[in-house]
Amino acid sequence: MSKKLAVIPQECSGCKICEMVCAIKHFGVNNPKKSAIRVLITYPHPVVRMPIVCSQCKKPPCEQVCPVDALRRVDGVVTLDTHVCVSCFHCVESCPFGAIYAHDDCEYPIKCDMCGGDPECVKHCPKSALRLVPEYALGESKRLNNVLSYTQMKEIEFVEKGETKTIHYAEIGKEQI
Amino acid sequence: MNIKGGYFRKHLHVDLTTGKPERRDLSEDFIERYVGGRGFGAKLVWDNLKAHDFKLDPLGPDNLLVVAPGPLTGAYVPSSGKNSFVAISPATGLYGDSSIGGAFGVELRQAGLDCLSITGAAPELSILFIDNDNVSIIEMPQLKGKTCLEAEGIIKERLGSHGVHTATIGVAGENRVRFACVNSDWSRNAGRTGIGAIMGSKNLKAIVVRGTKDLPVFDINGLVEETRKAIKYMTEHKYFRLWQQQGLMNVIEYANEKGILPTYNFKATTFAAHDKINGETMLEHYKIGDSACFMCPMCCGNICLVKNGKYAGTVTEGPEYESCAMLGSNLGVERFDAVLAGNKLCDELGVDTISTGSIVGAVIEGYEKGIISLSDLDGKGIAWNDDDAIMDLIGRIARREGVGDILADGSRRIIEQWPEMEKVILQVKGLEQSAYDSRVGASMGLAYATSDIGAHHTRAWTIAKEIEEGANWSAEDKVNLVMYHQSVRPLFDMLGVCRLPWIELGLNERHYEKFYSCVTGKTTTLEDLLRLSDDVYNLTRRMNVRLGATRRADSLPYKVRKVPVLTGPNAGKTLDEQEFEKMLSLYYQKRGWDKDGAPPVEIEAAF
Numbered sequence: 066m067s068k069k070l071a072v073i074p075q076e077c078s079g080c081k082i083c084e085m086v087c088a089i090k091h092f093g094v095n096n097p098k099k100s101a102i103r104v105l106i107t108y109p110h111p112v113v114r115m116p117i118v119c120s121q122c123k124k125p126p127c128e129q130v131c132p133v134d135a136l137r138r139v140d141g142v143v144t145l146d147t148h149v150c151v152s153c154f155h156c157v158e159s160c161p162f163g164a165i166y167a168h169d170d171c172e173y174p175i176k177c178d179m180c181g182g183d184p185e186c187v188k189h190c191p192k193s194a195l196r197l198v199p200e201y202a203l204g205e206s207k208r209l210n211n212v213l214s215y216t217q218m219k220e221i222e223f224v225e226k227g228e229t230k231t232i233h234y235a236e237i238g239k240e241q242i
Numbered sequence: 243m244n245i246k247g248g249y250f251r252k253h254l255h256v257d258l259t260t261g262k263p264e265r266r267d268l269s270e271d272f273i274e275r276y277v278g279g280r281g282f283g284a285k286l287v288w289d290n291l292k293a294h295d296f297k298l299d300p301l302g303p304d305n306l307l308v309v310a311p312g313p314l315t316g317a318y319v320p321s322s323g324k325n326s327f328v329a330i331s332p333a334t335g336l337y338g339d340s341s342i343g344g345a346f347g348v349e350l351r352q353a354g355l356d357c358l359s360i361t362g363a364a365p366e367l368s369i370l371f372i373d374n375d376n377v378s379i380i381e382m383p384q385l386k387g388k389t390c391l392e393a394e395g396i397i398k399e400r401l402g403s404h405g406v407h408t409a410t411i412g413v414a415g416e417n418r419v420r421f422a423c424v425n426s427d428w429s430r431n432a433g434r435t436g437i438g439a440i441m442g443s444k445n446l447k448a449i450v451v452r453g454t455k456d457l458p459v460f461d462i463n464g465l466v467e468e469t470r471k472a473i474k475y476m477t478e479h480k481y482f483r484l485w486q487q488q489g490l491m492n493v494i495e496y497a498n499e500k501g502i503l504p505t506y507n508f509k510a511t512t513f514a515a516h517d518k519i520n521g522e523t524m525l526e527h528y529k530i531g532d533s534a535c536f537m538c539p540m541c542c543g544n545i546c547l548v549k550n551g552k553y554a555g556t557v558t559e560g561p562e563y564e565s566c567a568m569l570g571s572n573l574g575v576e577r578f579d580a581v582l583a584g585n586k587l588c589d590e591l592g593v594d595t596i597s598t599g600s601i602v603g604a605v606i607e608g609y610e611k612g613i614i615s616l617s618d619l620d621g622k623g624i625a626w627n628d629d630d631a632i633m634d635l636i637g638r639i640a641r642r643e644g645v646g647d648i649l650a651d652g653s654r655r656i657i658e659q660w661p662e663m664e665k666v667i668l669q670v671k672g673l674e675q676s677a678y679d680s681r682v683g684a685s686m687g688l689a690y691a692t693s694d695i696g697a698h699h700t701r702a703w704t705i706a707k708e709i710e711e712g713a714n715w716s717a718e719d720k721v722n723l724v725m726y727h728q729s730v731r732p733l734f735d736m737l738g739v740c741r742l743p744w745i746e747l748g749l750n751e752r753h754y755e756k757f758y759s760c761v762t763g764k765t766t767t768l769e770d771l772l773r774l775s776d777d778v779y780n781l782t783r784r785m786n787v788r789l790g791a792t793r794r795a796d797s798l799p800y801k802v803r804k805v806p807v808l809t810g811p812n813a814g815k816t817l818d819e820q821e822f823e824k825m826l827s828l829y830y831q832k833r834g835w836d837k838d839g840a841p842p843v844e845i846e847a848a849f
Contacts, residue, residue, distance in 0.1 A: 078486075078541035080534035081345070085318050089466060095318055095457040098352065105404075108428045109391070109557040112531050112545055169454060191477060191539030192486070192532065223555030232555055234530045234547050 067141070068197045070177070070184055074115040076194035079106050083116055083186035083195060090185045091175075099168050101177040102186050102195075111233065116195060118186070119143065119164045119177035127156035127165060127176075136176075141200070145176045246763030247460030248313035249273050250354045254377065256370060258444050259303060259362030263377040268356060274764070277771070278312030280339050280735040281778045282357045283328025287337065288785055288849055290361075291330070296788045300332040300436075301418055301443040303363040309409075309449065310357045311347030312738020316457050316536065318469050319757045320476060320749070321740035323348055323536030331435035332420045332443075333597070333652050334672040334696050336789050337782040338435030341700075341735050342409070343535035344427035349407040352453030364445040367416075369397060371406075371450045385447045387413055389590035390425035397448055409449045412592025414640035415442035419650040421597035421674070422640075425589060429543070429559030430535070433594035435673065435695050436652075460763030468756045472749055473539055479747045482540070486532065489542030490562035491521035497567065500709050501810035502679040504572040506626055507603035508668055508801055511679045512810030513571035519578050528578060533559050540742060548579040558586035561595070567677035568599025573606065574626030587633055591640035596698075600674035601649055601656065602635055604667040613662040620644035668799040670697035671791065675799065681807050681815045683708035684822045685720035691796040691822075692724065692829060694782040700735075702727035703745065717821060721829045733775040780833075780841045781849050787840045796826060796839055 081104050084097035092099045102118040125143045128136040135150035136143055145156075150173050157165045157174050166175040177184075187195045198205075218233050251273065253266040276285045290306040291298060298304055308328040315322055325347025331338025350358065353372050360370070366381040382400070385393050390412040397408055407427060415422040415438030422438030423431045432438075441447070459465055476482060484492055497503035498516040505513040517523065524544060533543030548556040561569065561581055569575065569584040588595045606624050608614040616623055620638075624631040638646030648659050653669040668675040673696020680686035682705065689702035699705075702724045708715065730751055734741040737758065743749040755768045786795070798817060806814045827837070835841050 075531070078532035078534035078538075078543075080538050080541060081536055082539065085537060089318060089462060093462060095316070095459040095462060095465075096352070096455070097348075098454045099456070108545075108559075112547075112557060114531065114533075170456070189473075191473070192541065219549075221549050221554055225555060230555065232547070232557075234549075 067200045068182065069121065069200050070118060070179065070187065071196045071198045072116050072118065073194045073196065074113060076192045077104060077114040077116055078192050078194075079104050079114040080191065082189050082191060086185040086189045090180060091178075099171065099175060101164075101166060101175050103166065116186070117162055117164050118195075119160075120162060121177075121179070126159045126161060130155045130159040142179045143176070144178060145174065147173045150174070243270055244764045245270060245273055247458045248317075248758075248762035249356050250351075250458065252355050253357045253359065254355050254372070255359045255361070256377065256379070257362040258360060258364040258368070258370075258379065258446060261364075261379050273313075273356070275774060276778065277736040277774055278315070278356065279310050279324070279326040279341070279738045280328060280732055281774065282310040283308035283326055283339055284337065284778050284781050284785070285849065286357070286359055287328055287330060288781060291785065291788070298330055300330045300335060301439060303444065304361065305330050305440055305443070307360045307437070307440050307444070308357065309350065309360070311351050312736055313356075313761055314757055315738030316348035316351045317459060317757070317761050318462070318465050319537065319739055319761075320469060320472050320743050321535060321538040321540065322738065323538065324735065324738050324740050325350065326735050326738075327424060327432045327437040329437060329440050330789075331673070331695065332418070332439045333436040336671060336694070336696075336786045336791055338437070338695050339735070340423070340432035340434045340437050342424065342426050342430050342432040343740060344407070344430035345536040346407045346409050346426040346430075346451065347738060348536045349451040349453045351457055352455050353451055354453065354455050358449070360444060360446065363443065367445050367447050369448040369450055370446060371401065373452045374454060382447060386416065389413065390592050391428060391590055393448060394425075394428060397450055401450065403452065406450050406452045408451075410592075411438040411441045411447060412590060412640065414591045414593045414650070415439055416447070417640065417642045417650065418442045419593055419640060419642070420652040421594040421601075422592050423594045425592055429533070429589055431589065431594070433596060434698055434700070436594075438592050459761050461760045465757065465760035468753060468760060472743070472753045476539055476743055476747050476749060482747065485540045485542060485746065487525060488521035489540075489544050490564075491524055491544060491566060493563040494520040494566060497563070497678070498810075500682070501807065501812040502682055502705060502709075504567050504603075504677050504679060505809070506574050507572060507600075507607045507666065508675075508679055509607070509805075510809040511681075511807050511812055515576035516571065518576050519566055519570040519581055523578050528582065535740065538740065540747070542742065546582050548582055551579055553579040553583040556583050556586050558582050558589060560589075561585040564677045565595035565599070568596050568603075572599050572603045572677070573632055575629055575632070576627055577629070580629035584629070584633060584636065587636055591636065593636065593640055596676050597652065597674040598636055598639070600668060601639070601653065602632055604653070604656070604663060605635065605649065607666050608660065608663050611662075611666070613660050613666065618645055618660075665800045665805070668697065668801055670798065671695075671795050673697050678703070678705050679807065679812070680705075680798070680802055681817050682812050683715075683720075684717075684818055684825055685715075685724055687798050687802060687817050687822055688720065688724050688825050688829060689727065691798055691826065692728070694779065694786060697799070701731055703731070717825050717828065721825050721832060724829065725832060728779055729772040729775050732778060733771055736775060736778065777848075780845055783835070783839075784841050784846060784849075791839075793826070793837070793839045798822065
């Protein structure tokens with residue numbers, strides 16, 4: 066696997082189509098709560114819509130905490146072997162991004178498998194907020210994300226009930242990645 | 243059984259007086275005939291009305307509030323995040339409903355419910371928390387006086403979960419302002435017909451839901467195939483990108499150009515400063531993000547931030563066209579930041595932007611004309627484009643301070659107080675008119691007049707066709723189109739999906755018969771579904787007749803009939819009253835209603 070799933074939060078509208086197509090692909094059910102990707106929304110301070118999905122870490126904390134070695138990085142994808150998994154869900158809690166999920170109905174943790182290299186969420190995102198980026202371009206993508214989130218992040222001051230506050234925001238829709 | 247999927251067949255009924263939730267089963271016949279959403283609501287509200295011998299105080303404990311998503315809500319169907327709130331409206335005293343986007347309805351469905359009904363009144367300000375199969379009523383007096391957004395934050399903190407979805411009311415709902423709305427997911431609103439006041443009268447500050455269940459979809463593969471086709475069509479549409487960027491804000495320019503934009507309380511229908519409040523201005527200076535309802539690729543919601551000036555720091559989702567027109571051009575407001583601040587204020591206080599904009603506009607004109615005196619306004623004058631005075635008045639309405647106490651009871655009460663205001667205020671059945679002028683042609687007038695909830699465009703929106711066809715369009719064609727809209731548009735509210743893919747991008751309504759068939763397992767045709775929708779229309783009409791509505795209730799505002807438009811392509815026009823009356827008679831005749839607009843009493847037996 067030479068491609069990585071990149072998230073561009075500025076483009077996300079929060080429609081949750083990614084959640085739905087993930088659940089349908091992996092469980093065959095109409096239930097966005099059974100997906101390996103979730104959109105987290107905070108509002109109004111700060112305004113963020115961000116899909117959270119496995120980064121396929123090279124030193125995955127989930128792999129490290131798994132007591133039975135059910136999680137292994139195979140061909141660039143951290144893969145859960147359900148034959149080995151004992152469903153302790155330690156991996157869910159160990160993930161620094163909270164990108165592994167649990168559901169009452171499911172015996173095993175719900176973990177992104179990159180759909181074998183052609184992720185459904187990327188194919189169906191109507192805003193192209195999810196993209197498949199070649200691994201060699203990964204640094205580039207990160208740098209661009211940094212540019213978007215820092216150099217273009219603007220700051221203004223305003224007064225609310227006599228108290229001066231600052232708010233940050235990013236310009237969107239003017240730069241193409 | 244015809245229906246093999248799509249429903250949990252569960253109805254949760256909560257009596258807030260006794261504090262007892264009760265689970266009821268929904269029969270095959272009920273779900274097949276009434277489909278969901280507005281259909282379920284109309285039937286349950288009708289049954290409740292009958293049980294109370296058609297005498298019901300809309301703000302009393304006996305008014306049943308029905309919260310109903312549809313069978314397609316939350317399904318893998320484009321724009322499937324809709325949910326209806328149905329009750330007897332405190333604004334009109336007649337049937338009322340209002341729908342909401344976001345994901346509240348999806349969550350309700352995932353909690354295993356097809357329908358929720360609420361009666362009674364809680365002794366203390368409370369929230370109703372539905373956590374999958376667990377239902378609790380939690381007293382939260384600390385929410386008193388909190389804005390919708392504050393309340394949502396406090397509730398999420400108290401429940402320790404970011405993942406719940408809420409429908410809250412603001413201080414206006416608590417104060418039973420008759421055009422109070424219900425706010426969900428921070429900024430989506432069920433605005434019309436005063437549903438928020440009903441929640442307030444029940445001491446119910448919020449409905450909070452968490453659901454994690456699979457939706458019962460009969461044929462998921464068939465549904466995926468059909469939805470992919472529909473979404474492909476939508477995303478390839480030439481205006482798709484415009485919708486993503488501007489949402490409904492693109493309508494401002496269209497409405498101004500065609501002369502239907504409410505300006506200075508509909509005195510004019512073009513606005514000289516339209517370019518200061520249009521979609522381009524929003525994109526250039528204010529928009530910081532997109533917001534979509536569940537499963538919607540169009541993401542018509544705009545998140546805006548005011549970056550400088552006296553409203554700096556204002557973050558709000560919206561405004562969409564109606565809010566922008568009613569709080570902008572209709573009040574002569576020439577600055578977009580003030581429109582945003584007004585929109586946010588309405589969201590926070592929990593009042594409907596359309597009715598608020600209409601009533602404030604009428605007050606400004608009434609004051610200008612001397613109908614309303616300075617002392618009537620508690621010594622605080624108000625004028626077009628005076629954003630400070632406008633915001634102040636909106637606040638006084640929500641808090642029922644001074645003159646706000648009268649205005650909060652809506653246009654009927656205003657006309658009672660100042661009879662001359664009848665010539666100024668635009669309303670049908672007590673519901674203030676939404677943001678399309680109908681003097682350009684009688685079909686939009688007919689749409690407002692015969693809508694079961696009052697002067698709102700939700701049931702029929704024929705204005706674009708009216709403008710396109712001009713004088714060549716026969717009265718019969720107009721009536722037919724209004725009737726077709728009144729069949730198909732409520733159908734979306736019954737299925738629990740948004741109509742924008744159809745009305746704005748031209749997505750063929752045939753898709754919806756396939757969506758319905760795949761989800762429920764019942765093979766059907768669009769025509770069959772439209773017949774079900776017509777049945778509900780007859781039911782709501784029958785309900786209104788029982789509640790005292792006659793042909794007179796279908797008459798249009800004085801201004802539309804008598805006062806010519808001042809500016810733009812429609813300058814000098816009023817609605818052709820003779821044509822309108824002829825069309826109304828023809829409409830009744832085609833519907834099989836009598837001369838007074840009443841459907842035959844016999845049909846009651848069928849419900």
